[in-house]
Amino acid sequence: MIDVNKLLDLLTYQKDDPILFNSAFFFYFFAIFLLFYLAVGRSKEGRVWVFTVFSLYFFYKACGYYVGLVILSAIVDFNLSRWIYNTENNTRRKGLLALSIVLNLGLLFYFKYTDFFIGMINDMQLGKIQPLHLLLPIGISFYTFENLSYTIDVYRKEFPPVNNFMDYLFFLSFFPKLMMGPIVRAADFIPQIAKPYELNSEDIGKGLYLIMAGLFKKVVISDFINQNFVQYIFDDPSKHTGLECLLGVYGYAMIIYCDFSGYSDMALGIARWTGFKIPPNFDSPYQSSNITEFWRRWHISLSSWLRDYLYIPLGGNRKGKVRQYINLGLTMLIGGFWHGASWNFIFWGGLHGTALAIxxxxxxxxxxxGGGVGGLGGGLLKFFGVLFTFHFVCFCWVFFKAATFHDSWALLHQVFYDFQPGVWLELYNGYTAVFWVMLLGFVLHFLPRKSEDLTEGMLAKMPVVASVVVMVIFIWLLVQVKSSQPMMPIYLQF
Structure with missing residues (x-):
């Protein structure tokens, strides 16, 4: 007999158990969604309605009644964009754009930064305000930026507004990218809505590869390293030797990459299976030989958004070198603040902004x-450039990960003043599996692109039944090695 209470608990929002791509509930959700989606596959309106309803339910399962914010945001920006586009008076158009920016950023600031500024006021003894302890709606940073890019593009007349509200709600609520991005531009996504739903072997192979690669990165690499080693280091760095702390930083570098890029890969794969192509969000960032290249490869959707809607409007490189360096610094400071209401994030952004300017x-x-150095010398420079860039990024990750400045400096103090290399063998014996998984992660990360293309090609050549069998076997194997409790994605807090 069906336990109604358990069924209701499963189907309704649970604060401590939000829906995740790597949770068992998601596989049932996705299977049912695909059945409905395929049933209406020939109807554009049917696809939009099915996808939107499932997306809104997905968001409800992720953060409860905050799903209303997505709907409200869609209503506001759908109408404001149309008014902007149809208004010829420039002053009125600017006013409507300003209203859209204020409403979107105001909503984001209220939920994300109110307690931060209350804390600042209290710390400076300018008042005694009780913090609101607001729950941050999942995905608000991502769909806020999507709303802003849409209205700004319409204002610039780079993209005409959509005429159908459901199309815009579909774009904004599209569940594969709703919680953690990528930040998708309306100009890239909305024109695909009207295209017939057709899948070829390349779509199936690419989607299958991305979903499996994403799950492997998240569950096998990121969660395992985090749960079995790194979280202990960052909980209290002063209790660990410098060698442990350094390995913890290397581990976190792999964790945050595999965690975030894993989710992005899954989003791209699911989108591909449903007939949509989303631009990639990562491109082997630790292979970068300088910090400028790193930001062309890391969280591409955010870095390109900041470039197009913040850095260039600030003046970019058009107003002299000094102004360019200031613009870079401001852009990265704001990018750091976007990640969260913490001085650590602002400092992290400032470090990257300074490095970009240099x-x-x-x-x-x-x-x-007259250009760089070629031949063997150029190869050596590139090698040391990759090595230096990786370690600079890792240095910055310390401030990104640590809960406080005190913890950041405590970890760095251990690395520089209490390294104790002699504990290596004892450390290896205690965390053998962790270090091998870390090594596996870095080896996979530095494999040439050809290996990825080869795997995708093999999967694309398989018949659909074989693809299903491969997916089922892969998920079964994943269940055998995954932790009993799914670990929350890192970027869920942003």
Whole structure:
């Protein structure tokens, strides 16, 4: 007999158990969604309605009644964009755009930064305000930026507004990218809605590869390293030797990449299976030989958004070198603040902004000199460039991950003043599996692109039945090694 209470608990929002791509409930959700979606596959309106309803339910399962914020945001920006587009008076158009920016950022600031500024006021003894302890709606940072890019593009007349509200709600609520991105531009997504739903072997193979790769990164690599080693280090760095702390930082570098890029891969794969192509969000970022290249490869949708809607409007590189460096610094400071209401994130953004400005000086110097070094010398420079860039990024991750500045400096203090390399063998014996999984993660990360293309090609050549069998076997194997409790994705908090 069916236990109604358990069924209701399963189907309704549970604060401590939100829906995740790597949770058992999601596989049932996705299977049922696919059945309905395939049933209406020939109807554009049917696909939009099925996808939107399932997306809103997905969001409800992720953060409860905050699903209303997505609907409200869609209503506001759908109408404001149309008014902007149809208004010829420039002053009124600017006013409507300003209203859209204020409403979107106001909503984001209220939920994400109110307690941060209350804390600042209290710390400076300018008042005694009780913090609101607001629950951050999942995905608000991502769909806020999507709303802003849409209205700004319409204002610039780069993209005409949609005429059908359901199309816009579908775009904004699209569940594969709703919780953790990528940040998708309306101009890239909305034109695909009207296209017939057709899948070829490449779509099936690519989607299957991305979903399996994403699950492997998240469940096998990220969760395992985090749960069995890194979280102990960052809980209290002062209790660990410098060698342990350094390995913990290397581990976190792999964790945050596999966690976030894993979810992005799954989003791209699910979208591909449903007839949509979303631009990639990561491109082997730790292979970068300088910090400028790193930001072309890391969280591509955010870095390109900041470039197009913040850095360039600030003046970009059009107002002299000094102004360019200031613009880079401001852009990255704001990018750091976007990640969360914490001085650690702001400092992290400031470090990257400073590094980008210095790298621009290097690039300009090389241009004046007539280019880089070729041959063996160029290869060595690239190798050491990758090594330096990776360690600079890892240094910055310390501030990104640590709960406080005190913890950040405590970890760095251990690395520089209490390294104790002699504990290596004892450490290896205690965390053998963790270190091998870390090594596996880095080896896979540095494999050439050809290996990925080869795997995708093999999967694309398989018949549909074989693809289903491979997916089922892969999920069964995943269940055998995954932790009993799904670990929350890192970027869920942003």
């Amino acid at each position: 790298d621009k000086v290097r690039i300009d110097w090389l241009k004046k000199k």
